[in-house]
Amino acid sequence: MNQSQPTMFQFSGLTDDTALAIFLFIFFLLVYMITVVANIGLFITVHKTPALHTPMYYFLSYLSVVDLFYSSVIVPKLILDLVSRRKVISFHGCALQFYFFAALASTDAHLLSNMSYDRYAAICHPLHYVAMMTKTRCLCMVLIAFALGFLQSAAQTSCMFSLQYCGSNVIDHFYCDIPPLLKLSCSDIVMCDMVIMFLIGIYGIGSLIAILIPYLFIIISILKIKSSKGRQKAFSTCSSHIICSSIFYVSVLFNYLQPPSNAVNTQSKVASIFYSVMTPMFNPLVYSLRNQEVRNVIVQNVHILCSKRM
Template identity: 60%
Template sequence: MAMENNTQMTVFVFSGLTENDKLIPVLFTFFLMVYLVTIIGNIGIVILVLGASNLHTPMYFFLSFLSVVDLFYSTSVTPKMLSDLISLKKTISFNGCAVQFFFFAGLAVTEILLLSSMSYDRYAAICHPLHYVSIMTKSKCVSLVGFSFVMGFLQSVVQTSCLFNLHYCGSNLIDHFYCDAPPMLQLSCSKTLHCNMLTILFVGCYCSYSLSAILVSYTFIFNTICRIKSSEGRQKAFSTCSSHLVCASIFYVSVFITYLRSPSSALEKQDKVASVFYSVMTPMLNPLIYSLRNQEVKKAIMQAMRKSSHLIKK
């Protein structure tokens, strides 16, 4: 579908995840289950942190906000993707595309900054256990979360304004399953160098800042763990940060594959796979990883299940 060269685009069409009709029922069922697990898992983490007294610590304070971000982050993409899988026309309005990109970009950077705040928390807990309470005060935790949201959505305002003030007058086919900067920039008939540079700048700066914070924190953490004499102590110390490390690794690898590389048509399918990971799969995996690998969360889940069973019996 195309429009006249002097006409601004009002509707976009997604290419979607696949052109193979036989895969559509399988993909729809799979991603519907993923989304349901994402909703249940992330809401469950928030309720668990609020209700379990042993989880009223900075680590789980950050985890609860990470779950909130993951819930809305996934919701900005997945419901539309699911409806498009079973629709004949995968369309989205110009304004709808702008709104989707605004929330997606804002929540993505918020998640990146929250992950770095969580690494700082683990550094304080393992490297300075005696001063942990005085370092990670309630006001500092609130400030770090607030900083993550403010910076995340400030850069999203700039990126969205730049991207959707461009002129779109040719093809309206977005070769993706949601509105994202790289495929949108390919469609524009305006000069896109400034928006391209802005996207690379924001992704590069925020990812570099967050990744540096995580790497520096874990360098000190691993150094401290190696100095612990007992194997049981080392295992306990590492178990408190392994969940965060796994979640951060999955997220960053998929983001870097998509954004920080030279454009190549040979990598288009890999781009979509990477995008599925950080936009759809990661929000589901985060609560599962923390639930399966963290003893305190397991304990809180078991206590909640016992309380529920007692209430049912009564």
């Protein structure tokens, strides 16, 4: 254990095919630009529109902020590496990337849980909704989401980067993630692996359960509604959240709950692209395109801008 830690890591990246790398560079650059514009636009729209000053959109605005930084931790480096000969990152840079990625991913999951509770309160307890979802409670829920996300990430990062890394310094991925880093360690990883799996289980699966249980009560309440129009209206308020949560959790669980094997490296990278690159873009687009209130506000703003120019 007298060996020194590596000063640099090198990523294997997504591809060694030059033509494919150029295509992916253009594609991910476009995705990142849409992500930045869509999330900033949605955040500004929510905070500048009094009609959207409700708990659901309050959580959505913070989800946009998290998605913006969550994507920015990974995607700019990924885009740069696609056109670089050497895909390198410093040891401390790797630790920082992993810390913020894990923290923001966990915060994202907790905010999705908060939004499911908000839908539960609105549909199952409409008469008590205002009393249940006060501004103070909403603020506390957001602060707890950030606190838990960053605290558990600190524990994971301390565990991962206190290990010794020797031999190859090539991370078989396009960012610093748990499975490829553990493969490079020459330390005994059993304890660290147990700690990380415990945290992922508590915060990942726990937040998923916190989404599923409210939706169980929501479905029961919707089925009790006699009119089909009423059921459709109630379900429509949840559809955007269901779509965004499904994309996020399916890709995350596929990546972290499969057994470690070289045969699934490509599949793991594809799953990682979905929750680290595509999900931050999908979230604001899904909420903007499927939500009537947000669409109306966007259309009104476009009309106002067009009339001013004319």
